[in-house]
Amino acid sequence: MKPNKEVFIKQMPKVELHAHINGSFSNETLEKLSQLKHGTSAKDTEKYNLFTKLDLHDGFEKFKYAHELTDTPEAVALGTECVIRDFNDDNVVYLELRSTPRATPKMTKEQYVMAVIDTIIKMKTELPSIMVKLIVSINRRESIESAEENGALALKYAKLYPDIVCGVDLSGDPACKEFSDFEPILNKARENGLKLALHCGEIENQVEISSMLKFGMNRLGHGTYIKGDNEETLLKNNDIALECCLTSNLLCGVVKTYSDHHFRRFYKNGHPVVICTDDFGVFSTTLSTELHIASDTFSLSSDDLIKLSRMAIHCSFASHDEKQLIHGKIDAYAKSAVGFKVKIH
Numbered sequence: 360m361k362p363n364k365e366v367f368i369k370q371m372p373k374v375e376l377h378a379h380i381n382g383s384f385s386n387e388t389l390e391k392l393s394q395l396k397h398g399t400s401a402k403d404t405e406k407y408n409l410f411t412k413l414d415l416h417d418g419f420e421k422f423k424y425a426h427e428l429t430d431t432p433e434a435v436a437l438g439t440e441c442v443i444r445d446f447n448d449d450n451v452v453y454l455e456l457r458s459t460p461r462a463t464p465k466m467t468k469e470q471y472v473m474a475v476i477d478t479i480i481k482m483k484t485e486l487p488s489i490m491v492k493l494i495v496s497i498n499r500r501e502s503i504e505s506a507e508e509n510g511a512l513a514l515k516y517a518k519l520y521p522d523i524v525c526g527v528d529l530s531g532d533p534a535c536k537e538f539s540d541f542e543p544i545l546n547k548a549r550e551n552g553l554k555l556a557l558h559c560g561e562i563e564n565q566v567e568i569s570s571m572l573k574f575g576m577n578r579l580g581h582g583t584y585i586k587g588d589n590e591e592t593l594l595k596n597n598d599i600a601l602e603c604c605l606t607s608n609l610l611c612g613v614v615k616t617y618s619d620h621h622f623r624r625f626y627k628n629g630h631p632v633v634i635c636t637d638d639f640g641v642f643s644t645t646l647s648t649e650l651h652i653a654s655d656t657f658s659l660s661s662d663d664l665i666k667l668s669r670m671a672i673h674c675s676f677a678s679h680d681e682k683q684l685i686h687g688k689i690d691a692y693a694k695s696a697v698g699f700k701v702k703i704h
């Protein structure tokens with residue numbers, strides 16, 4: 360078969376840096392989780408599939424539904440395993456998963472974190488070609504005490520599993536609370552060697568965007584409303600990489616068309632940008648699909664796509680040696696792919 364762009368992108372070793380575990384449940388995964396929870400095939404999954412037109416609110420509703428199905432360590436482990444398998448099937452070789460530790464009547468936050476970490480360790484043997492890390496999330500909707508607990512768990516488990524727990528994320532409803540409420544927790548994480556990948560600029564709130572950029576972080580998620588020159592300068596001066604989630608932003612209605620996506624502007628300016636899925640289960644996408652859309656929309660050649668993959672590993676929270684390993688895979692693929700220059704237009 361003559362290689363084409365689909366094959367080229369699908370086979371390319373890929374790097375995913377912005378993926379929420381609970382948003383990355385495919386319908387099959389939801390079915391499995393529903394079986395685990397209810398014992399039989401579940402009508403709940405149909406409820407999930409009823410969502411067709413999404414806005415930010417619906418997106419958060421879907422998260423809530425996925426949460427309902429993962430209320431035990433066993434379910435968290437199963438969900439995490441399915442997500443890792445799905446990314447592996449898409450030839451993702453490096454994956455940073457993020458998730459908010461959750462306490463339920465059947466599980467403590469610590470058990471939640473342990474279930475995810477244990478699964479990542481287990482999958483190392485089963486799927487050795489994908490390297491998986493964990494970013495511990497803080498949900499803005501929850502109390503500050505809860506955020507402090509998550510910060511403490513991130514620190515504790517980063518010490519115990521330094522090759523797995525790599526950072527802290529701030530996510531959830533961007534209209535909840537002030538960024539300054541979370542600064543002490545994030546500062547503590549940073550001072551103790553954890554990286555920061557924070558959701559920023561999801562809604563129009565220039566005061567907060569400005570204060571977040573001044574505070575600094577390693578990477579920011581979305582950045583849809585980063586528009587002013589001052590903000591772009593702060594982004595550049597503080598060397599903050601941008602995680603761009605094309606379909607997520609489109610379906611949540613924060614960008615009108617793919618072509619309007621701010622990826623174009625930042626990519627053109629040479630700013631570090633990474634294409635990510637955000638919640639591939641919620642938005643019915645894959646990393647290959649997102650890269651394909653990026654390639655079509657922004658006229659990216661096969662070389663550009665390889666460069667994007669290299670950029671993603673550069674922006675990752677992997678160690679130096681791990682980065683070398685992934686670069687090696689990308690280099691080998693680039694060499695093997697020389698023969699099939701991919702026509703983009």
Ligand SMILES: [Zn+2]
Nearest residue numbers: 379530580637
């Ligand atoms: Zn996100």
